[in-house]
Amino acid sequence: MTAVSDPSTTRAPADRCPGLLRPFLADDGALVRLRMPGGRVAPSVLSEVVAIAERFGAPVVQMTSRGNLQVRALPSPLPPAFVEAIEATGLLPSATHERVRNVVAAPLARELDGMVAAFDAALVADPVLARLPGRFLFAFSDASGSVLSERWDIAYQQFSADSGVVYAGGLASEVALGDAVPAMIDAARRFVEIAPEGAWNVRDLPPTLLPDLLPSWDTPREAPKRPNRAIRRPLRPGVVGPDVVAGVPLGMLTRQHVAAFAEVAGPDAPAVVTAWRSVVVRDGAARVDVLRDAGLVIEAAGPWSRLSACVGAPSCRRTTVPTLDLARSAAELVAARRLPSTQDVHVVGCERRCGTGVSDHVLVAPPTVDHVVTSLTQVPIGGET
Structure with missing residues (x-):
């Protein structure tokens, strides 16, 4: 059965971030956004989404600056068959939480895969967090800090095999590995509880409310300054160890692109859609020719x-x-x-x-x-x- 959106989870009319169950109507038709926490997704799923897009809308799938996907030029209202086809891909685990599953994660950090999955499960399981704004962003980083240049609200950075730091509201707190997900969920719940109307992000909170964001954390300290917005993008196309960062021109995924991902990595091996309009193809360094021939970018220059x-x-x-x-x-x-x-x-x-x-x-x-x-x-x- 097709999922039905829950109007009670809508924060306010101004929060227009689209989802599958609440499309945005553009001049070329309806647009839906599909969340993939951390960008982790199998090439077979990407292939299914592109095939669905070709059947119902535009023949390409648009990648977003948060590592999500958009399907556009769709009929309005959306055909039930389209919604059911997307649901069958597994990209809609919750009708109530679909627009709040905004998570970026360091694309090359395989060690974060399990934590991202655990966080997504905890997020979806918490009914309070369905009230988060669609603009709210979570981030998971390794020690390199590769995604911490993004406009996140709550972030975790892993520094060792058993510990890391959670950041929120200009504060930082060291946490054990097993406490990171509960700490981030707790901070997100506190945001929902204390945020005034019209506060879509942590940066929108009045300074007087920031201490209330993290009431249960021990000895919070001032967080490091975020990288200057003029820095280079953290990840560019090219071979990185065993992996390949494949740039997607203009962020428009085609049938040829996703077929190349499946050929190089295997249809069910995880690939990573990044926040920089590229896809990390794991263990693909020996097959860059296949990716290049499909029209993907594998050189940092150009x-x-x-x-x-x-x-x-x-x-x-x-x-x-x-x-x-x-x-x-x-x-x-x-x-x-x-x-x-x-x-x-x-x-x-x-x-x-x-x-x-x-x-x-x-x-x-x-x-x-x-x-x-x-x-x-x-x-x-x-x-x-």
């Missing part, structure tokens, strides 16, 4: 390791700028002229700046391809200075 865009016109009603076409044309021009790509650039059609990453230089409604090329390469094109 425009597709640094260029992204919102969906733009004609899919989005907020702009008339064809952002995807601008980005594609700019990438082709940069490659043809063999220009260096030196800056992360995100092309957007309006001031909402959807999909912007922490390291991105944002171009709002650039008038020409040359503007994008100049920003990406920092080389004046067409007489620009």
